[in-house]
Amino acid sequence: MAKIGFIGLGQMGSGMCRNLIKGGHQLKVYDCAEAAVQNMVDAGAEAATSARAAAEGAEVVFTMLPIGDIVYQTVFGPDGIAEGISNDAIYVDMSTILPEETRNIGRKLAEQGVAMVDAPVGRTSAHAVAGTSTFMVGGDKEHVQRVMPYLECMGECITHCGPLGTGATVKLVNNYISAVCNLVTAEGMALGLAAGADQDTMVEVISQTPAGLGHIKTTWPAKALADDPSPAFMLDLARKDLGLALTAAADAKVPLATGSVTREIYNIASAAGHGREDWTTGIYRTVKHLANAT
Amino acid sequence: MAKIGFIGLGQMGSGMCRNLIKGGHQLKVYDCAEAAVQNMVDAGAEAATSARAAAEGAEVVFTMLPIGDIVYQTVFGPDGIAEGISNDAIYVDMSTILPEETRNIGRKLAEQGVAMVDAPVGRTSAHAVAGTSTFMVGGDKEHVQRVMPYLECMGECITHCGPLGTGATVKLVNNYISAVCNLVTAEGMALGLAAGADQDTMVEVISQTPAGLGHIKTTWPAKALADDPSPAFMLDLARKDLGLALTAAADAKVPLATGSVTREIYNIASAAGHGREDWTTGIYRTVKHLANAT
Amino acid sequence: MAKIGFIGLGQMGSGMCRNLIKGGHQLKVYDCAEAAVQNMVDAGAEAATSARAAAEGAEVVFTMLPIGDIVYQTVFGPDGIAEGISNDAIYVDMSTILPEETRNIGRKLAEQGVAMVDAPVGRTSAHAVAGTSTFMVGGDKEHVQRVMPYLECMGECITHCGPLGTGATVKLVNNYISAVCNLVTAEGMALGLAAGADQDTMVEVISQTPAGLGHIKTTWPAKALADDPSPAFMLDLARKDLGLALTAAADAKVPLATGSVTREIYNIASAAGHGREDWTTGIYRTVKHLANAT
Amino acid sequence: MAKIGFIGLGQMGSGMCRNLIKGGHQLKVYDCAEAAVQNMVDAGAEAATSARAAAEGAEVVFTMLPIGDIVYQTVFGPDGIAEGISNDAIYVDMSTILPEETRNIGRKLAEQGVAMVDAPVGRTSAHAVAGTSTFMVGGDKEHVQRVMPYLECMGECITHCGPLGTGATVKLVNNYISAVCNLVTAEGMALGLAAGADQDTMVEVISQTPAGLGHIKTTWPAKALADDPSPAFMLDLARKDLGLALTAAADAKVPLATGSVTREIYNIASAAGHGREDWTTGIYRTVKHLANAT
Numbered sequence A, B, C, D: 001m002a003k004i005g006f007i008g009l010g011q012m013g014s015g016m017c018r019n020l021i022k023g024g025h026q027l028k029v030y031d032c033a034e035a036a037v038q039n040m041v042d043a044g045a046e047a048a049t050s051a052r053a054a055a056e057g058a059e060v061v062f063t064m065l066p067i068g069d070i071v072y073q074t075v076f077g078p079d080g081i082a083e084g085i086s087n088d089a090i091y092v093d094m095s096t097i098l099p100e101e102t103r104n105i106g107r108k109l110a111e112q113g114v115a116m117v118d119a120p121v122g123r124t125s126a127h128a129v130a131g132t133s134t135f136m137v138g139g140d141k142e143h144v145q146r147v148m149p150y151l152e153c154m155g156e157c158i159t160h161c162g163p164l165g166t167g168a169t170v171k172l173v174n175n176y177i178s179a180v181c182n183l184v185t186a187e188g189m190a191l192g193l194a195a196g197a198d199q200d201t202m203v204e205v206i207s208q209t210p211a212g213l214g215h216i217k218t219t220w221p222a223k224a225l226a227d228d229p230s231p232a233f234m235l236d237l238a239r240k241d242l243g244l245a246l247t248a249a250a251d252a253k254v255p256l257a258t259g260s261v262t263r264e265i266y267n268i269a270s271a272a273g274h275g276r277e278d279w280t281t282g283i284y285r286t287v288k289h290l291a292n293a294t
């Protein structure tokens, strides 16, 4: 049973806190909203009057706050965590913030000898309540192992992604892809509806292809992930189909924002000589090249 | 056993043709490339010297050609299908062309009393060879039923989508979504790589979320497809995460083309009052509204 | 005084036709809309019953039609120009169509020994009426010179751009840039309004900078057009400002579609090493490189 | 002759400082780079050892620093301006930062009774050296008038845009439009080059149209700025031309990133009923509506 400080008791934090209490831990909690603190006291936590107070005496200190600036202030501002936390405690931020903000906080904490782990959270607040959140975790192996039991109280599918900040990075990568896929699904469906197709039929068809099943477990393993350019489906054919979809959409006055720029990137790929390669490998190579990433 | 005319014996057409022959049918084939015709003759087909000749006496005539203009010319040009096809035959185009081009051809054929079905093809040429293509089919129910046995020789997962042209529409919708999802996957992975994350770790994480599993069978059924705005995940939170990803990408000089415009559409959605709705429902409503689609 | 065939008597064609008549020429005109023909007859033209008839006996034949397919049909369809035009006449298409469509028609006419010039039109229908249209002209020098007097009846600012199709190309380039600049002006102004700025003030400020005066005569001559990378204004500073504008716009929920993708191209430029170059030279180099254009 | 504090002596600040000295003012300067301070001392300024010290005793305090976070720290951090500035002095920030960051600093300074003006700078560092910078100024009329003489030492074309933060807003609007227009110019030219047109010819043509002259003083005054929808050039015609340019570019594999999304916004405009309106008015109305801006 550990002594835990927890700051940020909103949609996410309140549920996570309850699951730590359920796990038998001793919670000292702080939030600038008094009602939020009172709720947790009712659930069995001890109230703290500042982030510093919540951190004092704790083996691990969690934050679940809105944005990077607030996390920074909560750590280094007056009456902040940095003033209260002990040198053998670990600080874990679970908020969704920039990897650079995470690393910046970690660097400053390291100067005073305090270790940090970032553990941003996947899924929704309902999952936080149910204790089935997912975590993408960044930090030294040793520190990650020490906080693992607490993360397991709050969730499942916990992935150690690498050094401090990579949790935040992988979280952003994941949510980035999801947010775009959500829109392109809507665009495609709207195009179909505008052109007289039926929603149920589209769902049925899409459900059986990478359009509905995603690429990472279907087309990518044998090609893009293996860097194999031999085409299962040629990039230039996908480029042709994109062009047709954009023309059909212009006729129907349906805006295909993501597809419009996608076609231009396929143009870039084709101009760079990837037109006859597999569409996944050719596109992955192109984007990595444009980004200087390897 | 039917008499079948088949025009267009390329990557796709040659494999499909063989599967019809295997199915016991009598094929008369034409392609402007003589070698392509000869190959099919070796496989048991009869050579025709024109599209018209291939169409004469056939119960059903298939085309599998590159683009809409060529399909049009092959039907209505000199020595075209329209000159040879009999009134009780059905013409089936399987090329990927615009729905409007399909309907235009269908209208003109109807004037001379000939029925048309569009049956564009999913998957790849390897599937065409294996006889496991998918078909998205448009046309009158009666005509679709008559050509169904032949499509079944060439593939599986055959979906009747509605009237003539809806096969082409659903095909474009599907490939549109796939082509964008392919790029956004590459963008996300490149961002992760540039920011120090590991490819395998990202694949592992993404494989368990809508980023890797798609939306249509995960987040959409209970929300967007049911038009339920109550948030599992709030649109404005996804908008925040997009903003963070774009900022991280600008720092790392990674181009996120699709995500950049996606954020602007999320802005439009939020300005229109959908910010606190579920991200799938709010985005679907927004795009449908912008497109006047229902 | 020349004998001229003119086909396509709409918004643009009717005004241009009158200016040719005013110039003393003898017009034989055709349009599929009878009322359009009658109007020109009232203005002094002779009616023709087909494109072929309008072309017969003419020294030069003009078309001003909606789209490329219609131009093609009007030339090569039944009773088309190709059947009536004499070998020493010149055919001039002034419609806005694809360069490739123009060249395709030119190639086929050349086979029967007929010369073609493309002369798409700038400005608006009011200018066509006033005889102040602009022309971007493509074709052999000799042919262009022969049709020059007629173009001068209809307009001013006539630029010979190069071989057949380059008129169409330069027209598209010009209208492309204008159409985007129109939108980005609206986006910028909307951002300002949403953030509390005043329209008149913005107009005043913008009117004195490349935002309002364009780049081609201000920042580009000394830098991008001279391929001089020494920075008057550094690309990475412009990239920074774009990022601020996008963040401010996200806060205000103003959609900046063009700027969002622009930032990604600036990211590509910076990743490719152009970040400390002049923003015009660095961007021009980047886009030319991506396009394999020189 | 006034006592002036000046912090941030880089590319821009150093030139501006010299011009204030030339104007006869007494400068106390600070920069975290000692060499930068020494340079100004050589030019006649007095060195300060902190931002606070530079602010002490000054009638007006200027900052010209890289980004918002640094400006904030320089004002409110330890040994910051806020500790040294007197209540009847005015603080002027000239850095390019977010309007929201500006207003946030202004609010906090107001609490201690200090007035603020924002005066971000147009043009380049060469102009800062020459004393011909432009300023977009936000703040109370009285405060702006008091700092006007100093701004006039450093530049020309000084526009008071409204309350605090509107200087920053108008600056971002201006640079936003410029940065996109720069890219679209490059895209258009690259398309032309790839399609065989000549750079000089394109420059000649573009220099006479809104593509090269901008919209705000050409097409916009009679239409968009007057909210007059009667078409000089119809939005749907511009939309058609955009479509042609995108198709030509796809054939030539030239990426037209800005134009691709522009077409989608024109689609939205047309779907909303603006297709037959003037292209400037219809687009401005559309974007304002999407942004809830008026």
Ligand SMILES: NC(=O)c1ccc[n+]([C@@H]2O[C@H](COP(=O)([O-])OP(=O)(O)OC[C@H]3O[C@@H](n4cnc5c(N)ncnc54)[C@H](O)[C@@H]3O)[C@@H](O)[C@H]2O)c1
Binding pocket: A007, A008, A009, A010, A011, A012, A013, A030, A031, A032, A033, A036, A064, A065, A066, A067, A070, A073, A074, A094, A095, A096, A097, A121, A122, A123, A124, A125, B232, B233, B234, B237, B240
């Ligand atoms: N809600 C979700 O579905 C979800 C899912 C995954 C990740 N996230 C991320 O988790 C984080 C938290 O989200 P949330 O939905 O719980 O937000 P929330 O707004 O519900 O909760 C934030 C809490 O922080 C408190 N707080 C704010 N400033 C504070 C300060 N200076 N000191 C002390 N307390 C302060 C607030 O009072 C509030 O109780 C965000 O970064 C979000 O992006 C949310």
Ligand SMILES: NC(=O)c1ccc[n+]([C@@H]2O[C@H](COP(=O)([O-])OP(=O)(O)OC[C@H]3O[C@@H](n4cnc5c(N)ncnc54)[C@H](O)[C@@H]3O)[C@@H](O)[C@H]2O)c1
Binding pocket: A232, A233, A234, A237, A240, B007, B008, B009, B010, B011, B012, B013, B030, B031, B032, B033, B036, B064, B065, B066, B067, B070, B074, B094, B095, B096, B097, B121, B122, B123, B124, B125
């Ligand atoms: N290849 C794929 O993976 C794939 C997958 C799904 C759909 N498609 C679509 O299927 C269609 C055919 O694709 P493909 O890969 O078989 O193309 P392909 O280029 O391999 O084959 C086209 C065939 O048509 C012939 N042809 C062209 N013009 C002709 C004319 N005027 N008269 C007679 N024959 C003519 C060519 O000689 C060639 O044999 C395209 O629309 C494509 O978009 C392809």
Ligand SMILES: NC(=O)c1ccc[n+]([C@@H]2O[C@H](COP(=O)([O-])OP(=O)(O)OC[C@H]3O[C@@H](n4cnc5c(N)ncnc54)[C@H](O)[C@@H]3O)[C@@H](O)[C@H]2O)c1
Binding pocket: C007, C008, C009, C010, C011, C012, C013, C030, C031, C032, C033, C036, C064, C065, C066, C067, C070, C074, C094, C095, C096, C097, C121, C122, C123, C124, C125, D232, D233, D234, D237, D240
């Ligand atoms: N209107 C403008 O401001 C403007 C400016 C520059 C360029 N353009 C371009 O000029 C071209 C013509 O534009 P417009 O505004 O005059 O169009 P319009 O629709 O007013 O006129 C087209 C004319 O062509 C006729 N026509 C159509 N099909 C025909 C056929 N098969 N045979 C004979 N006649 C036929 C129509 O009856 C009509 O009179 C277009 O390519 C357009 O993009 C227009």
Ligand SMILES: NC(=O)c1ccc[n+]([C@@H]2O[C@H](COP(=O)([O-])OP(=O)(O)OC[C@H]3O[C@@H](n4cnc5c(N)ncnc54)[C@H](O)[C@@H]3O)[C@@H](O)[C@H]2O)c1
Binding pocket: C232, C233, C234, C237, C240, D007, D008, D009, D010, D011, D012, D013, D030, D031, D032, D033, D036, D064, D065, D066, D067, D070, D074, D094, D095, D096, D097, D121, D122, D123, D124, D125
């Ligand atoms: N350079 C241009 O052409 C240009 C044009 C218009 C606007 N601007 C804007 O003007 C601002 C300044 O640009 P610049 O080109 O002069 O940048 P710069 O990097 O050349 O100068 C910034 C100066 O600030 C100093 N500085 C940084 N942090 C400091 C701190 N904490 N305390 C004290 N001094 C500190 C640096 O040492 C440096 O001398 C930026 O916001 C930029 O976007 C620049």
